[in-house]
Amino acid sequence: EDQVTQSPEALRLQEGESSSLNCSYTVSGLRGLFWYRQDPGKGPEFLFTLYSAGEEKEKERLKATLTKKESFLHITAPKPEDSATYLCAVQPPVMNRDDKIIFGKGTRLHILP
Amino acid sequence: DSGVTQTPKHLITATGQRVTLRCSPRSGDLSVYWYQQSLDQGLQFLIQYYNGEERAKGNILERFSAQQFPDLHSELNLSSLELGDSALYFCASSARDNSPLHFGNGTRLTVT
Numbered sequence: 001e002d003q004v005t006q007s008p009e010a011l012r013l014q015e016g017e018s019s020s021l022n023c024s025y026t027v028s029g030l031r032g033l034f035w036y037r038q039d040p041g042k043g044p045e046f047l048f049t050l051y052s053a054g055e056e057k058e059k060e061r062l063k064a065t066l067t068k069k070e071s072f073l074h075i076t077a078p079k080p081e082d083s084a085t086y087l088c089a090v091q092p093p094v095m096n097r098d099d100k101i102i103f104g105k106g107t108r109l110h111i112l113p
Numbered sequence: 114d115s116g117v118t119q120t121p122k123h124l125i126t127a128t129g130q131r132v133t134l135r136c137s138p139r140s141g142d143l144s145v146y147w148y149q150q151s152l153d154q155g156l157q158f159l160i161q162y163y164n165g166e167e168r169a170k171g172n173i174l175e176r177f178s179a180q181q182f183p184d185l186h187s188e189l190n191l192s193s194l195e196l197g198d199s200a201l202y203f204c205a206s207s208a209r210d211n212s213p214l215h216f217g218n219g220t221r222l223t224v225t
Contacts, residue, residue, distance in 0.1 A: 032211050043115065043203055043216030044156070051211070087156065091211065100169045101146070101214060105155035 003027075004090050006104035014112050016077045021107045023088030024070040032091040033071050035064050037084045038106070044087055078111045085109070116140065119204050119217035127225055131192040134220045138185055138206030144168070145187040146207070146214060147179055151200040162187055194224045 036044035116139035158171035162181035205214035
């Protein structure tokens, strides 16, 4: 069964303290990997799509990278407003027109001022 | 604003009852996905529709059903509700294969 595992489950950082979140997956023939940010009580907000190993995407203090078996979300000099749950999702190959997207359980990030 | 609209925002009902959750996708998006999110399970895929046809099915209970209408809005019907069905239900839409999903803000269902 296709699996998506995110680590750590929770992370507390001081403002300005850079770190990385991990997303590992067992899907073969990945069609796409997505990163989302979710604030409490809200729907996930799309951040990045990565399609192939070696690809990188950046947005403000966030940078997402992809290898054949995992993705990292690097957070540089975070601010308190970066506190949220970060979700990783993968899109396996289409099987019998089955086009599901599988989410990990997320990393809860808390940035202390 | 993602452009995906879900109604109602909150729903409180009793066990055994039936409810309908509604989703309007972003303009132009043909695919609609439904997810359930509870505290300990994360986002669980329920079902996907593409241009009115069921495309993929996840861990959707037999008590749950969905459909997508010709105007592309979708409804998720939950019946014979149990306490364990209390959760956030999200709808998401996408334009085409390999496109990211865009989520609504969910319907919070509380079964008492």
